[in-house]
Amino acid sequence: MRHLRWLLIPLVVLPLGLLLLSGFGRDPREIASPILGRPAPEWSLTTLDGKALGTDALAGRPYVVNFWASWCIPACVDEHPVLAAAHERYGDEVTIVGVLYQDDPGAAESFLARYGNAGYAHAVDERGALAIDYGVTGPPETFFVDADGIVRAKQFGPLTDALLADRMASILNVAER
Amino acid sequence: MTRHLPTIALGALLALAALSIVFSVRPGPEPTLSERAGALARELRCPDCQGLSVADSPTSSAREIRRQIDELLATGGSDQAVRNHFVARYGDWILLAPRSPLPWLVPLAFVIAGIAGMVAWLAGRTRPPPAASPLTAEERRGLREEAEALDA
Amino acid sequence: MIPTIGHASIVIGLGLTTYAVVAFVLAAGGRDERLAASGRRAVIGSFVAALVGCVAMVISLLTHDFSVLYVAENNATTTPAFISAISLWAALEGSILFWTLMATGWASVVLHRHRARHRLLMPWVGATLACVNLFFFAVMTWAGNPFALTAPVGAEGIGPNALLQNHPFMALHPPLLYLGYTGMAVPFAFGVAALVTKRLDEEWLRIVRRWTLVPWIFLTLGIIAGAWWSYEVLGWGGYWAWDPVENAALLPWLTATAFVHSAMVAERRGGLRIWASALVIATFTLTLVGTFLTRSGVVISVHSFTQSAIGPWFLGAILLALTLSLGLLVWRLPGLIGGGRPSGLLSRESAFLLNNVLFLGLTFAVLFGTLLPLLVTATSGDTISVGAPWFNTVNAPIFVALLFLMGIGPALPWGQASWATLRDRFAVPSILGAVVVAAGLALGLRSAAVLVTLGIAVLVGAIMIGEVIRGASARARGRDEDALTATWRLATRNRRRYGGYTVHVGVLVMAIAVAISSGLATDATVTIGPGETARIGAYEIRHERLVVEPLAADARVIETRAELTYTGPQTGSLRTALRDYPNSPTAIATPAVRTSFGEDLYVTLLASDPSTQAVTLHLFVNPLVVWIWIGGVIVGIGSTFAIWPERRRVAVAAAQPQRAPSVSPVEGA
Numbered sequence: 001m002r003h004l005r006w007l008l009i010p011l012v013v014l015p016l017g018l019l020l021l022s023g024f025g026r027d028p029r030e031i032a033s034p035i036l037g038r039p040a041p042e043w044s045l046t047t048l049d050g051k052a053l054g055t056d057a058l059a060g061r062p063y064v065v066n067f068w069a070s071w072c073i074p075a076c077v078d079e080h081p082v083l084a085a086a087h088e089r090y091g092d093e094v095t096i097v098g099v100l101y102q103d104d105p106g107a108a109e110s111f112l113a114r115y116g117n118a119g120y121a122h123a124v125d126e127r128g129a130l131a132i133d134y135g136v137t138g139p140p141e142t143f144f145v146d147a148d149g150i151v152r153a154k155q156f157g158p159l160t161d162a163l164l165a166d167r168m169a170s171i172l173n174v175a176e177r
Numbered sequence: 178m179t180r181h182l183p184t185i186a187l188g189a190l191l192a193l194a195a196l197s198i199v200f201s202v203r204p205g206p207e208p209t210l211s212e213r214a215g216a217l218a219r220e221l222r223c224p225d226c227q228g229l230s231v232a233d234s235p236t237s238s239a240r241e242i243r244r245q246i247d248e249l250l251a252t253g254g255s256d257q258a259v260r261n262h263f264v265a266r267y268g269d270w271i272l273l274a275p276r277s278p279l280p281w282l283v284p285l286a287f288v289i290a291g292i293a294g295m296v297a298w299l300a301g302r303t304r305p306p307p308a309a310s311p312l313t314a315e316e317r318r319g320l321r322e323e324a325e326a327l328d329a
Numbered sequence: 330m331i332p333t334i335g336h337a338s339i340v341i342g343l344g345l346t347t348y349a350v351v352a353f354v355l356a357a358g359g360r361d362e363r364l365a366a367s368g369r370r371a372v373i374g375s376f377v378a379a380l381v382g383c384v385a386m387v388i389s390l391l392t393h394d395f396s397v398l399y400v401a402e403n404n405a406t407t408t409p410a411f412i413s414a415i416s417l418w419a420a421l422e423g424s425i426l427f428w429t430l431m432a433t434g435w436a437s438v439v440l441h442r443h444r445a446r447h448r449l450l451m452p453w454v455g456a457t458l459a460c461v462n463l464f465f466f467a468v469m470t471w472a473g474n475p476f477a478l479t480a481p482v483g484a485e486g487i488g489p490n491a492l493l494q495n496h497p498f499m500a501l502h503p504p505l506l507y508l509g510y511t512g513m514a515v516p517f518a519f520g521v522a523a524l525v526t527k528r529l530d531e532e533w534l535r536i537v538r539r540w541t542l543v544p545w546i547f548l549t550l551g552i553i554a555g556a557w558w559s560y561e562v563l564g565w566g567g568y569w570a571w572d573p574v575e576n577a578a579l580l581p582w583l584t585a586t587a588f589v590h591s592a593m594v595a596e597r598r599g600g601l602r603i604w605a606s607a608l609v610i611a612t613f614t615l616t617l618v619g620t621f622l623t624r625s626g627v628v629i630s631v632h633s634f635t636q637s638a639i640g641p642w643f644l645g646a647i648l649l650a651l652t653l654s655l656g657l658l659v660w661r662l663p664g665l666i667g668g669g670r671p672s673g674l675l676s677r678e679s680a681f682l683l684n685n686v687l688f689l690g691l692t693f694a695v696l697f698g699t700l701l702p703l704l705v706t707a708t709s710g711d712t713i714s715v716g717a718p719w720f721n722t723v724n725a726p727i728f729v730a731l732l733f734l735m736g737i738g739p740a741l742p743w744g745q746a747s748w749a750t751l752r753d754r755f756a757v758p759s760i761l762g763a764v765v766v767a768a769g770l771a772l773g774l775r776s777a778a779v780l781v782t783l784g785i786a787v788l789v790g791a792i793m794i795g796e797v798i799r800g801a802s803a804r805a806r807g808r809d810e811d812a813l814t815a816t817w818r819l820a821t822r823n824r825r826r827y828g829g830y831t832v833h834v835g836v837l838v839m840a841i842a843v844a845i846s847s848g849l850a851t852d853a854t855v856t857i858g859p860g861e862t863a864r865i866g867a868y869e870i871r872h873e874r875l876v877v878e879p880l881a882a883d884a885r886v887i888e889t890r891a892e893l894t895y896t897g898p899q900t901g902s903l904r905t906a907l908r909d910y911p912n913s914p915t916a917i918a919t920p921a922v923r924t925s926f927g928e929d930l931y932v933t934l935l936a937s938d939p940s941t942q943a944v945t946l947h948l949f950v951n952p953l954v955v956w957i958w959i960g961g962v963i964v965g966i967g968s969t970f971a972i973w974p975e976r977r978r979v980a981v982a983a984a985q986p987q988r989a990p991s992v993s994p995v996e997g998a
Contacts, residue, residue, distance in 0.1 A: 013651050017644070019707060022703065022706075024625075026706070032268050034264070127241050132266060135266040136224070183756045186763075189763035228570060228571075228572050228573075269713045272713075273715075273716030275715060281722070281723065284694035284723050285723075299678075
């Protein structure tokens with residue numbers, strides 16, 4: 001009984017250590033997204049080319065919404081070729097759409113001119129309402145929507161080929177994977 | 178005069194307490210739309226800031242959220258409906274204060290426990306140590322013999 | 330060459346500190362004075378090594394030596410010299426170097442000053458301090474080398490963080506804060522030494538009184554300087570957001586303040602030994618936890634840097650320090666229990682104890698609120714936020730209670746108070762407080778927080794004035810002095826008490842200023858074109874012109890500047906701008922603040938339209954804000970007065986003329 005007091009040490013140190021340790025490896029800016037498993041927001045915006053684009057045009061096929069900005073360096077620069085490759089590989093079944101996040105269209109055009117334009121459309125989210133509907137906290141964030149319009153996967157931070165393949169799998173039909 | 182000072186003090190404090198209760202219980206004027214919008218903006222977190230509220234943040238996302246708050250209130254939405262609108266998009270993270278009452282009570286419980294512990298500790302100390310009982314004649318003789326034995 | 334010297338000095342510092350630890354431990358075991366002296370010299374040597382390292386870094390920054398990675402990341406050819414110099418503490422690796430300089434400095438001063446005294450304690454004090462410094466040298470050697478090189482060497486650097494360039498306070502806030510943080514290792518070292526050597530009485534508390542108060546003063550001023558800087562620079566009109574890094578600085582301050590108060594009880598009445606030891610351990614641990622939270626990337630904050638390699642190092646240090654010091658405390662627990670004279674439930678001791686309970690309540694609340702999001706995510710995967718609304722609601726009642734206690738505590742006698750004494754001392758102040766609240770209500774004030782704070786502030790102020798008058802008039806009567814001389818002489822002969830009163834006055838001023846500036850502030854967002862005016866409070870603001878041009882000091886920065894004139898309680902012109910730094914995605918706001926004793930006019934530029942030349946401004950009128958900073962200065966003056974060494978009484982007595990004692994024959998036996 002006398003030595004019960006020594007329990008104080010693990011009682012204080014262990015919970016504190018475990019708690020502080022749990023923070024490692026996680027980005028504190030990443031939030032649990034309530035949109036997963038729910039219908040994707042409806043929207044209708046203008047693209048960089050001046051054409052209209054919206055969810056009614058995207059309905060029926062799986063699509064990918066990628067929020068990016070020209071000032072988001074180096075993350076958006078790193079994932080740019082990954083998305084270009086995805087457009088090449090999956091373009092027949094999946095529509096890839098870029099959405100500008102708090103950016104100037106001129107700066108975005110320069111970015112595409114410098115790092116390559118893969119050919120998919122980029123919508124200009126002028127007021128930022130679409131980013132809010134998707135619950136975006138900062139670029140790059142990418143959402144994967146299946147053919148029924150349900151958000152199945154989200155990537156917080158830049159995509160890599162492996163991460164992209166994993167997320168794509170959730171929205172492609174099983175037979176075609 | 179100074180004898181009555183404490184009574185006057187007590188009377189003043191009681192009157193004050195009564196006044197405060199009257200003022201707080203009496204329903205104030207209905208908050209205007211802009212007051213409600215401001216209060217809600219102080220409750221919501223700016224998504225791309227470092228912990229600032231939507232009311233304090235200059236970013237364009239904060240501006241858009243404030244615009245959406247105004248729009249939702251103007252079309253007749255309640256305060257709770259506005260909160261739910263943003264929680265549906267960002268989760269509970271968008272609220273600057275946790276919804277569950279538990280986090281609010283934990284520090285209070287800590288302070289109450291601390292005060293209770295303090296009172297218990299003080300009460301334990303006010304009891305003076307038991308007075309040493311005087312030696313009996315026999316004990317005194319025994320001690321003297323032992324002391325003499327040591328001197329030998 | 331210079332980077333090599335810098336790196337070498339760090340490695341030399343590591344070696345010297347390791348030697349110091351070994352020397353001190355051996356000296357303690359064998360009671361060897363020469364070993365202790367050599368350990369002392371090694372510690373002083375490690376300070377010189379850290380100094381050389383800092384000088385090398387500053388030179389590298391001033392000469393824009395981009396071969397050093399830290400310089401390439403935090404400096405550019407266009408960076409002004411002043412900013413280059415203070416970039417020493419602008420980012421992670423440099424600030425650890427700067428930290429080590431302060432830590433070794435404290436250790437050197439403490440060990441040198443007590444080199445001929447407390448022979449049993451000092452070797453262990455030295456060993457503990459050297460261990461702490463060893464940790465920092467080790468981090469610099471293996472986890473975050475300030476002198477890491479880059480290859481190939483670029484022609485231009487990234488430049489300092491935009492936020493850090495805008496205000497001269499960048500030169501003040503980190504050094505003050507770091508001096509406070511690092512200094513808290515000293516009372517910790519004495520506490521550890523007392524536990525190890527089983528010198529468990531109040532001796533170590535008497536020694537550490539000044540050694541705790543000096544870093545406390547720096548920590549207080551550093552926190553206030555940080556709030557002032559944040560207010561002048563960040564543009565959201567506030568000075569405290571309960572950001573994790575602000576909380577990190579506040580936590581050790583809270584436990585250190587509790588310790589300073591409990592040490593007074595322990596010194597006068599004995600007892601509270603376990604509590605005092607626990608508090609110094611907590612304060613030191615919290616300085617490590619604070620640095621961990623700031624630097625590890627585990628929580629988001631204004632100060633957030635990217636996740637760095639030193640996180641695990643700091644976590645390891647926290648757990649190790651906590652385990653060892655708690656282990657010591659538990660080991661010596663039987664010898665620490667008891668002691669102290671009993672006291673009543675209503676006495677100065679109980680007021681001090683309640684003070685400690687409340688300060689610990691604040692510490693717990695702030696720590697809990699900061700770590701709760703981490704806990705929730707770790708256990709359930711959800712994310713929540715705990716922000717200013719929660720902290721303000723939870724902490725406000727505790728602050729108000731502390732304010733109240735601050736008034737009645739010093740007026741209570743030691744031991745046991747009688748109701749009669751209390752009634753006499755508190756009657757008039759209570760009436761005054763009630764009158765002020767009633768007047769506030771009558772004048773239309775409806776905010777409960779403001780009314781309560783005002784009432785308590787008047788109560789506390791009146792009690793303090795009563796105490797001073799009581800003491801000074803007693804002295805004046807006894808020694809035939811006038812009121813002012815009596816008060817001054819009383820104060821200088823009771824520096825602790827009157828320094829404490831001054832500190833409390835400073836806290837009162839700050840409390841009133843905080844309550845009124847947050848409760849009665851007004852703000853508005855307006856968009857006006859050139860020549861148009863906007864109104865806020867009693868002010869009228871007129872937009873004169875919009876200017877877009879590069880900064881004179883640093884041509885890479887483009888400034889969009891609104892030039893305005895204003896009339897009202899203050900009149901003049903101001904400029905508020907948005908600055909585009911090349912290494913920052915969003916423009917940095919430079920608010921304009923016009924301060925008067927009554928209120929601040931605060932203007933931030935939110936956006937501008939180049940085609941119409943219209944500007945969108947966020948306007949604030951913040952009453953009494955300057956009194957927060959003035960109150961902070963008063964706290965600094967009061968605490969410095971409290972620890973200022975008193976003139977030796979012996980000399981004064983000897984100077985008085987000897988009076989021949991009159992002798993009368995004694996009758997009888």
